[in-house]
Amino acid sequence: MKEQILSTRQLCVGYASKAKTSKVLENLNLTLGRGELTCLLGPNGSGKSTLIRTIANIQKPLEGETWLNGARLLEVSAKQLARQLALVLTDRVSPGNLTSYALVALGRFPYTSWMGNLTEGDKKIIRWALEVTGTLPFADRHIGELSDGERQKVMIARALAQQTDLIILDEPTAHLDSPNRIEIFHLLKSLAREANKAILLSTHDIESAIGYADRLWLVHSHSVEEGTPEDLVLKGKLEKAFAREGLVFNHELARFEKPLVLPGLEVEVEGAQPGVTWTKRALQRAGHQIAEGEAQIVIRVNKHKETWTWTLDAKSFKTVEELLKQLDNLYGNEMD
Numbered sequence: 001m002k003e004q005i006l007s008t009r010q011l012c013v014g015y016a017s018k019a020k021t022s023k024v025l026e027n028l029n030l031t032l033g034r035g036e037l038t039c040l041l042g043p044n045g046s047g048k049s050t051l052i053r054t055i056a057n058i059q060k061p062l063e064g065e066t067w068l069n070g071a072r073l074l075e076v077s078a079k080q081l082a083r084q085l086a087l088v089l090t091d092r093v094s095p096g097n098l099t100s101y102a103l104v105a106l107g108r109f110p111y112t113s114w115m116g117n118l119t120e121g122d123k124k125i126i127r128w129a130l131e132v133t134g135t136l137p138f139a140d141r142h143i144g145e146l147s148d149g150e151r152q153k154v155m156i157a158r159a160l161a162q163q164t165d166l167i168i169l170d171e172p173t174a175h176l177d178s179p180n181r182i183e184i185f186h187l188l189k190s191l192a193r194e195a196n197k198a199i200l201l202s203t204h205d206i207e208s209a210i211g212y213a214d215r216l217w218l219v220h221s222h223s224v225e226e227g228t229p230e231d232l233v234l235k236g237k238l239e240k241a242f243a244r245e246g247l248v249f250n251h252e253l254a255r256f257e258k259p260l261v262l263p264g265l266e267v268e269v270e271g272a273q274p275g276v277t278w279t280k281r282a283l284q285r286a287g288h289q290i291a292e293g294e295a296q297i298v299i300r301v302n303k304h305k306e307t308w309t310w311t312l313d314a315k316s317f318k319t320v321e322e323l324l325k326q327l328d329n330l331y332g333n334e335m336d
């Protein structure tokens, strides 16, 4: 059993005003373990940010409590909290006039004197945080001049410089392209494992979360289910959490899909990868059904010789586009 850094007990999060109380998530008994990357997944508006704000102590719980390193969160002083928990709230980054280095140096604030003077030790840690996040090359550039992906890595470097057991990030991969998203997941996963931290991040990137997270916190029915991605998928919890008419979870590709229902031919595809996979994708998108044996048409893909053929009067094609055109004609003739 991993050492628990954070746990919640019958926590209920939401919003209370004089007029009314609205509970967003309740009955939360969750844990974050040292050395583990946990991803918080859930549909839009399901309560991820509300939960993150509550366990980071910037919003009061409606009921129940959160424990951090064996102490009640509400009883931890602000200074102690800053040494135990680093929070990265993506959408609230105001560029200001800071350089990347200065922003990362702010991570040392919980440890410096009131003058904010950095010791040699502080400087070493800042350099390490810049190095490990790959942000050293733009240490002297202003935050406002960086791309979203670069700025995001600097924010993570600041959190690392804070040297806390726990890092919580609200949607760190929002606005990032796919290679940058993967890089951030890879970085956070390595940090959890190598620096032995507990890391929680909320995300809409289901595929990456399933691929990288040791555990998921899955928002479902106004509460949160906890478990490995595989258990939650196999129990059908992930599908339930994101249930929509016609949406199915493709287990092979580990992603949600809404299959197109179009009229088409029955086709079997044989041959070498990755040609087979990509040919099947194109055929399905065009409305043809992929069959195993006994199909109307058999397509043989041979990517090495670059001559792809399909039986039925021995037609051949050199690109997927050509194949689709030929099948289109064939299907049109069949309909006549």
Ligand SMILES: Nc1ncnc2c1ncn2[C@@H]1O[C@H](COP(=O)(O)OP(=O)(O)OP(=O)(O)O)[C@@H](O)[C@H]1O
Pocket: 015, 024, 042, 043, 044, 045, 046, 047, 048, 049, 050, 051
């Ligand atoms: N300040 C607020 N006062 C009252 N209700 C709020 C407030 N902020 C958010 N909510 C409501 O709380 C619910 C959860 O919102 P929250 O932002 O936590 O969801 P989320 O899962 O982070 O959403 P998204 O994925 O779209 O960012 C929503 O119904 C939202 O309208």
